[in-house]
Amino acid sequence: METLLSIILLFMIIGAIYALHARDLLSAVIAQGIVGYGLVICFLHLKAPDLAIVQIVVETITLIIMVAVVLDSSRKEIKAGFTRGNIINMISALVFIVFLVYFFSLAIDSLHTFGEHPLRMAETYVKEGAEKTGAANLVAGILWDFRGYDTLGEATILFTAALGVLTVLRLRGKK
Amino acid sequence: MRGLTPIVKKVAQLMSGIIFMYGIYIVVHGHLTPGGAFAGGIILAGSFILLILAFGSEVIKLRKEETGSSFTESLAILITIILATAGFFAGSMVFFNNYLPKGTVGELVSAGAIPLYNIFIGVEVAAAIVTIFLALVIFKEEEEQR
Numbered sequence: 001m002e003t004l005l006s007i008i009l010l011f012m013i014i015g016a017i018y019a020l021h022a023r024d025l026l027s028a029v030i031a032q033g034i035v036g037y038g039l040v041i042c043f044l045h046l047k048a049p050d051l052a053i054v055q056i057v058v059e060t061i062t063l064i065i066m067v068a069v070v071l072d073s074s075r076k077e078i079k080a081g082f083t084r085g086n087i088i089n090m091i092s093a094l095v096f097i098v099f100l101v102y103f104f105s106l107a108i109d110s111l112h113t114f115g116e117h118p119l120r121m122a123e124t125y126v127k128e129g130a131e132k133t134g135a136a137n138l139v140a141g142i143l144w145d146f147r148g149y150d151t152l153g154e155a156t157i158l159f160t161a162a163l164g165v166l167t168v169l170r171l172r173g174k175k
Numbered sequence: 176m177r178g179l180t181p182i183v184k185k186v187a188q189l190m191s192g193i194i195f196m197y198g199i200y201i202v203v204h205g206h207l208t209p210g211g212a213f214a215g216g217i218i219l220a221g222s223f224i225l226l227i228l229a230f231g232s233e234v235i236k237l238r239k240e241e242t243g244s245s246f247t248e249s250l251a252i253l254i255t256i257i258l259a260t261a262g263f264f265a266g267s268m269v270f271f272n273n274y275l276p277k278g279t280v281g282e283l284v285s286a287g288a289i290p291l292y293n294i295f296i297g298v299e300v301a302a303a304i305v306t307i308f309l310a311l312v313i314f315k316e317e318e319e320q321r
Contacts, residue, residue: 049209053201057217061224061304065311072315134277135206135286143211144289148259148271154213155296159252162303162310166245169314 002114005042012038025075029066033059050139178231187229194222202297206286212293216300223305227312234316241309248302255295258288 015034022028036059043052112118119126125142133141143151178184201208202215227237265274278285 050211050214053210053214054217057214057221061217061221064224064228065308130280133273133286133289134280135289136281137206137208137211139209140206140211140289140293141286144206144292145271145273151292151296152255152259152271155252155255155299158300158303159248162245162248162306165307165310169310 001045004045008038008041008045023077025070025077026067028077029063029070032066033063036063050137179229183229187225191222191226194218194225198222198297198301202293203290204283205293205297206289207281207283212296213300215293216297217304219297219301220304220308223301224308227308234313234320237309237313237316241306241313244302244306244309248299248306251295251299251302255292255299258291258295262288 012035015031015038019028019031019035022031036055040052040056040059043049043055125146126138129138129141129146130136133145135141135145198215198218198221200215201210201218202212205211205215232240259271262274263270273287273289275287275291277287280286284290
């Protein structure tokens with residue numbers, strides 16, 4: 001399973017790098033779709049169909065909106081030269097990456113090996129979830145019973161996003 | 176917004192109903208099979224977006240639809256919060272308490288209040304995505320009219 005995951009991750013990285021360097025913005029958007037759909041296959045192989053369904057639908061709708069934006073504005077990428085501000089940005093980004101990789105490597109050392117997680121709280125959920133919540137799908141039981149606050153927060157985020165889009169895009173009120 | 180060619184219109188006509196039914200299935204069976212409110216809600220929104228993209232519409236109609244969808248969204252999340260608060264007063268003073276009878280595991284009507292939460296959050300997600308899409312379309316149309 002790990003070799004398959006590595007191959008898909010490699011494809012995703014190639015797609016992301018191509019999306020950064022493509023001259024045509026439409027092909028950049030399509031290449032960015034590789035990352036999303038590769039993630040769908042990863043979720044399916046890690047036995048998370050709930051996440052896979054959400055990811056595939058969200059990815060498709062995002063891709064439609066991105067393609068519409070690219071077709072409506074411009075398909076050519078604007079190349080930025082080596083000005084002073086750009087070089088400062090690059091150096092700060094490089095320093096940030098070095099720090100990030102260093103602290104990630106520290107964190108990865110203290111993690112457990114792939115696929116062998118200690119299940120302290122989750123063990124109780126898996127054992128008694130069905131009879132305590134009455135839901136056959138354990139994910140729904142956890143989302144709406146044990147972790148109800150989190151799910152309400154997610155719904156609130158979506159509500160706030162819709163409100164924000166409506167507020168920002170209101171041309172009439174700006175007069 | 177202009178519509179697309181007759182072929183696309185016909186295919187959208189045939190497919191959107193099936194997509195809508197699939198979204199309802201995913202939302203209603205959220206406590207039994209993989210999926211749930213978020214996935215099903217976005218599929219529901221997808222059927223509406225498909226119809227709007229294929230057939231096109233005028234700005235006035237779109238604006239009316241936007242008002243309706245944002246009203247639906249607010250109403251759905253309000254009902255969800257009322258349900259959660261009802262759990263607070265019905266049970267043992269716990270927010271999001273599952274106070275309805277559980278039933279047998281695996282049947283369609285079971286798991287207490289979880290299917291109700293799933294349905295209302297599904298409606299909320301679908302209305303939110305449609306509202307965002309309509310806001311973008313209306314913005315573009317108004318920009319072109321200037």
